[in-house]
Amino acid sequence: MSTLDATTESTRRLSGRRVHLGDLILQLVAGAATLAALVLVFLIVWKVIDGARPAIEQFGVGFVTHVGWDPVKQVFGAGSFLFGTAVTSLVALLLAAPLSLGIALFLTELAPGAIRGPVTALVETLAAIPSVVIGLWGILVLGPVLSDHVEPFLHDTLGFIPLFGTPGSGSSMFTAIIVLTIMILPIVSSISRELFLGVPSELKEAALGLGTTRWEMVRGVMFPYARGGIAAALILGLGRALGEAIAVTQVIGAFVGIQWNLFSPGDTLASRIAAEYQGATSNLEVASLIYLGLILLVFSLLVNLLAQWIVRTVARRQGLAS
Amino acid sequence: MPKSGTLIRSTAVAGLAAVVAAVAVSAAGAAPAKRSATVLQGAGSSLIAPALAIWQPLYSQARGVVVNYSAVGSGAGIAAISARTVDFGASDAPMTPDQATGCKGCVQIPWALTATVPVYNIPGVPDTRLHLDGPTLANIFLGNIKTWDDPAIKKLNPGANLPSTKIVVVHRSDGSGDTYVFTDYLSKVSPTWKSKVGSATSVSWPTGVGGAKNAGVAAIVAQTPGSIGYISDAYVIQNHIAKAQMKNAAGHYTLPSVTSIEAAAQLVKSVPADNAISITNPPASPKYKYAWPLSTFTYVIVPQQTAKAKDLKNFITWALTHGQAPIRKFVFAPMPLVVIKAANKSLKQVHS
Numbered sequence: 001m002s003t004l005d006a007t008t009e010s011t012r013r014l015s016g017r018r019v020h021l022g023d024l025i026l027q028l029v030a031g032a033a034t035l036a037a038l039v040l041v042f043l044i045v046w047k048v049i050d051g052a053r054p055a056i057e058q059f060g061v062g063f064v065t066h067v068g069w070d071p072v073k074q075v076f077g078a079g080s081f082l083f084g085t086a087v088t089s090l091v092a093l094l095l096a097a098p099l100s101l102g103i104a105l106f107l108t109e110l111a112p113g114a115i116r117g118p119v120t121a122l123v124e125t126l127a128a129i130p131s132v133v134i135g136l137w138g139i140l141v142l143g144p145v146l147s148d149h150v151e152p153f154l155h156d157t158l159g160f161i162p163l164f165g166t167p168g169s170g171s172s173m174f175t176a177i178i179v180l181t182i183m184i185l186p187i188v189s190s191i192s193r194e195l196f197l198g199v200p201s202e203l204k205e206a207a208l209g210l211g212t213t214r215w216e217m218v219r220g221v222m223f224p225y226a227r228g229g230i231a232a233a234l235i236l237g238l239g240r241a242l243g244e245a246i247a248v249t250q251v252i253g254a255f256v257g258i259q260w261n262l263f264s265p266g267d268t269l270a271s272r273i274a275a276e277y278q279g280a281t282s283n284l285e286v287a288s289l290i291y292l293g294l295i296l297l298v299f300s301l302l303v304n305l306l307a308q309w310i311v312r313t314v315a316r317r318q319g320l321a322s
Numbered sequence: 323m324p325k326s327g328t329l330i331r332s333t334a335v336a337g338l339a340a341v342v343a344a345v346a347v348s349a350a351g352a353a354p355a356k357r358s359a360t361v362l363q364g365a366g367s368s369l370i371a372p373a374l375a376i377w378q379p380l381y382s383q384a385r386g387v388v389v390n391y392s393a394v395g396s397g398a399g400i401a402a403i404s405a406r407t408v409d410f411g412a413s414d415a416p417m418t419p420d421q422a423t424g425c426k427g428c429v430q431i432p433w434a435l436t437a438t439v440p441v442y443n444i445p446g447v448p449d450t451r452l453h454l455d456g457p458t459l460a461n462i463f464l465g466n467i468k469t470w471d472d473p474a475i476k477k478l479n480p481g482a483n484l485p486s487t488k489i490v491v492v493h494r495s496d497g498s499g500d501t502y503v504f505t506d507y508l509s510k511v512s513p514t515w516k517s518k519v520g521s522a523t524s525v526s527w528p529t530g531v532g533g534a535k536n537a538g539v540a541a542i543v544a545q546t547p548g549s550i551g552y553i554s555d556a557y558v559i560q561n562h563i564a565k566a567q568m569k570n571a572a573g574h575y576t577l578p579s580v581t582s583i584e585a586a587a588q589l590v591k592s593v594p595a596d597n598a599i600s601i602t603n604p605p606a607s608p609k610y611k612y613a614w615p616l617s618t619f620t621y622v623i624v625p626q627q628t629a630k631a632k633d634l635k636n637f638i639t640w641a642l643t644h645g646q647a648p649i650r651k652f653v654f655a656p657m658p659l660v661v662i663k664a665a666n667k668s669l670k671q672v673h674s
Binding site: 275 | 394395396397398401418420421424490492495496497498519520521522523524525526527530531532533534538541542545546549
């Protein structure tokens with residue numbers, strides 16, 4: 001009796017334990033993975049701050065706005081790179097937003113069924129092209145076309161705006177902007193496409209049934225429905241543009257200083273780090289480059305937080321409205 | 323089971339050894355099979371890369387040692403040898419104090435002699451037809467001379483059909499030995515350049531567009547009418563870009579060639595302990611009448627203490643002797659005796 005009891009007891013405990021063990025392993029593995037990611041982020045941040053310390057001590061917060069980068073006199077500042085990063089990324093986003101929404105709408109609503117698949121695949125292939133290849137194409141093909149044809153045209157028609165000054169060589173902020181636009185495009189358009197596909201067809205049909213035109217349906221139903229997601233997609237694209245280094249390094253012309261003419265060369269945070277980090281000749285220059293990295297890190301973090309805030313706000317407003 | 327495993331493994335090892343031995347025999351004749359596994363890994367200067375491309379097959383044929391080299395740029399080469407991720411680094415500029423400290427006991431050894439050259443793209447002015455002197459070149463790169471029909475340029479090029487095109491200055495965007503040679507020269511010929519910009523592997527450019535590596539500068543110059551830049555002479559041959567004649571201090575127009583670089587190298591009378599030698603802008607003396615003013619030594623950087631000391635010393639000694647003749651076609655000039663002696667002396671510091 002007592003032995004039997006003991007046996008059932010132990011079996012129960014064993015089987016209970018077995019289930020428990022699986023759960024425990026799952027919990028441990030998942031927990032460890034999450035912890036590893038967190039630790040990694042902290043290590044990176046700590047390492048970046050630690051590496052930038054000599055420059056932080058030398059230049060202080062003034063580094064962020066100081067325009068200049070002189071490895072001979074050992075005076076460094078992030079001002080012109082912050083400017084270049086902001087201008088190229090924002091203008092690229094401005095160009096990419098309508099284009100990618102157009103692509104997404106075309107592929108979900110307007111395109112004949114037969115071409116949807118292939119075109120979608122092609123647009124997504126754009127995202128798979130290595131940035132160094134886009135950069136090479138930018139310097140060999142895009143740059144000359146822009147400086148010979150597009151820049152003179154823009155200067156002649158819109159020259160009263162300081163952004164469209166005298167055309168320069170193919171290496172310019174403008175070439176970088178176009179290259180970045182091409183790199184953002186597939187990200188934003190494929191996310192938007194998914195979002196548009198997710199709009200319930202009852203809503204769309206109801207709108208069309210009420211006698212709206214297709215454009216009115218898109219504007220009145222699809223855009224509001226996908227608004228939060230589109231904003232997040234755009235911010236994701238912006239993040240891509242902010243951090244892109246190699247392709248930008250190849251086409252932007254590495255100029256230190258602030259020029260409003262988009263056709264003149266400039267430089268971004270990421271591209272300066274990529275171009276100079278390996279060849280840095282002094283410890284202070286290395287620290288200053290890492291300081292640039294720190295600024296980029298903070299910048300990207302802010303953009304990420306902004307994206308989350310936008311998505312949450314829009315979602316809440318939609319929740320209230322319905 | 324473990325027995326057969328061991329058997330398989332030992333068979334595989336024997337097979338591998340046989341293959342290695344066969345390769346060694348075919349590659350090095352009577353060389354002992356043991357030494358054939360040696361690989362030397364290098365990284366750095368793109369200026370020396372054409373020379374290494376010639377040396378690699380010759381050296382593996384002669385000594386059965388494989389030399390791998392990636393032309394990541396001089397600064398990156400110094401970073402790589404400092405981190406000991408390679409066996410040797412290569413740089414066209416001598417190490418800065420910070421770099422020398424960071425390298426923790428490295429020696430830099432001059433192992434080739436070559437040149438940087440101003441290149442241009444001016445419609446109507448064919449290859450080598452543009453004549454420039456030091457001060458004019460400095461003023462162009464300072465942004466003081468803005469068009470090709472500027473009186474200063476016209477004066478040096480009587481009869482040339484110079485257009486009124488705007489000058490586009492092109493420079494390197496990455497840390498580069500070419501930039502070092504170029505700015506070292508400009509600092510010697512222009513006091514304004516020296517005080518305003520100075521010389522280093524990367525400087526604060528007063529004007530112009532930056533291109534990544536020699537290839538990037540070459541691409542921008544080739545595509546931009548009105549542009550002027552500078553690249554390693556070995557890359558001019560590959561890229562078919564027009565190069566400018568430079569007036570040296572003795573008052574003669576020259577082009578980079580084995581003879582004109584060798585003439586500039588006569589400047590070396592003695593070599594300092596750290597082997598840093600500058601031979602830009604040789605003085606106005608008949609001795610340097612045919613000297614190219616933008617000539618430069620380029621260095622191999624090795625740790626003083628390394629497990630591969632013997633192989634490195636063999637390779638560098640070979641490069642300094644047998645290696646010099648085959649690279650002449652890429653305009654590498656023979657090194658002066660005094661420099662070879664200094665190089666040998668430095669090599670003696672390398673040990674395992």
